[in-house]
Amino acid sequence: MSVRLRFALACAAVFAVFGSLVLAGVFLGVRQSMEYRAGLLTPAAINVPNRGGHFLRGEDHYEVARERAMQVHAVYQRDTLANVRTVGALALLAGAGAAFAAGWRAAGWVLRPVKAVTETARRVAQSHDLTERIAYEGPREEAKELAGIFDTMLDRLARAFDGQRRFVANAAHELRTPLTINRTLVDVAVRRPEATEDVKRLGESLLLVNGRHERLIDGLLALAEGEQTVLDRRSFDLTDVAEHVLDQAAAEAAEREVTMHRLLDAAPTTGEAVLVERLVQNLLENAIRHNHPKGEVWVTTRQRTDQVELVVANTGLQVPSYEIETIFQPFRRLHGDRLRSDRGSGLGLSIVRVIAEAHGGTVTARPREEGGLTITVELPVR
Secondary structure, three states: OOHHHHHHHHHHHHHHHHHHHHHHHHHHHHHHHOOOOHHHHOOOEEEEHHHOEEEEOOOHHHHHHHHHHHHHHHHHHHHHHHHHHHHHHHHHHHHHHHHHHHHHHHHHHHOHHHHHHHHHHHHHHHHOOOOOOOOOOOOOOHHHHHHHHHHHHHHHHHHHHHHHHHHHHHHHHHHHHHHHHHHHHHHHHHOOOOOOHHHHHHHHHHHHHHHHHHHHHHHHHHHHHHOOOOOOOEEEEHHHHHHHHHHHHHHHHHHOOOEEEEEEOOOEEEEOHHHHHHHHHHHHHHHHHOOOOOOEEEEEEEEOOOEEEEEEEEOOOOOOHHHOHHHHOOOOOOOOOOOOHHHOOOOHHHHHHHHHHHOOOEEEEEEOOOOOEEEEEEEEEO
16 A cells, blocks of 8 residues: 555544544443433322322322333433434544545645655656756755755766766777777788788788777777767657668678668657667667578668657577577677677677667567567657
8 A cells, every 4th residue: 555545544543443432432421311210210209280180109000101201211212322323323434534535635745745756766767867856945854855865876876877987988998099009000910912821811810809809899888878868869860870771781781691671761759860870780780690691681660659660670590588688788699609709799789778778768679480580679759
């Protein structure tokens, strides 16, 4: 039960307890006042004005009259006490209902500041915007103390996440420079005329390893940037981004003998177009590289009532339904691809998720019966 319901029930229960005590007191008082009294119902004589006389105690007419009076008193006492019980019980039920309603309204009024704090906290949790604060203004009470503690916690979380993102970004930038130098040196050594075949093969292997490390660093940078909430939102059409990425991926798809189908309808949205382009690029690379020769890829964009959708489906190996969530975790691969560097660094779908969440969207995946995956990205409509 909610706090408001418990408070209302407590008010009704308190009223019922005290009302029952009051009703019991009234009932006992009425019954006491209607008890048999010898001086009233058994007088020394009974006067009969209409008959012009009176009957003394012990006479037959006296006893008949007294017996009749006793019967009338018993009936009147029984009916009166029954009415007290019935009317009192109805009044008690009505009062308990009124106490419940009053407690419900009072609890809503008392909990209104807490509700405001809860709504703000829910909005922060859904938007992933750690810069927003509750900033509750009111008297120093429990609600203000709770809001202050929550704001302090948000400050600490924001500093922790900012420090983590800066560390990842700085580390990635620091690692990118020596890798670029290594790639340049190896490329120059391989292109020398006096380079032997063994040196060229070794250089090509080093270039592959270097390229994989560069992709890993680029993925870490994109992951760090994607975890930041997009504040500078600009309007663009998701269809234009998808067409641009499809044109760029056409060469790789042709090399791997993968056929791409596109069904692109208008899908206006807002956000950072560069990050969304990275999202679409990762989805297409995943669909092409985790496909089989002469496979197919379907890319669809469309607009719903309050959202736009990007759907990327591909053929390929069967994916168990219980493995769906693991593909969005960093450095997790399926089908024994852990050691294969030609299929990426294992950050592709992780980056897709954080970019979608940074734009207030969602990403879902489901396996296809024929093999492969269908991944749906939903973003807010413009």
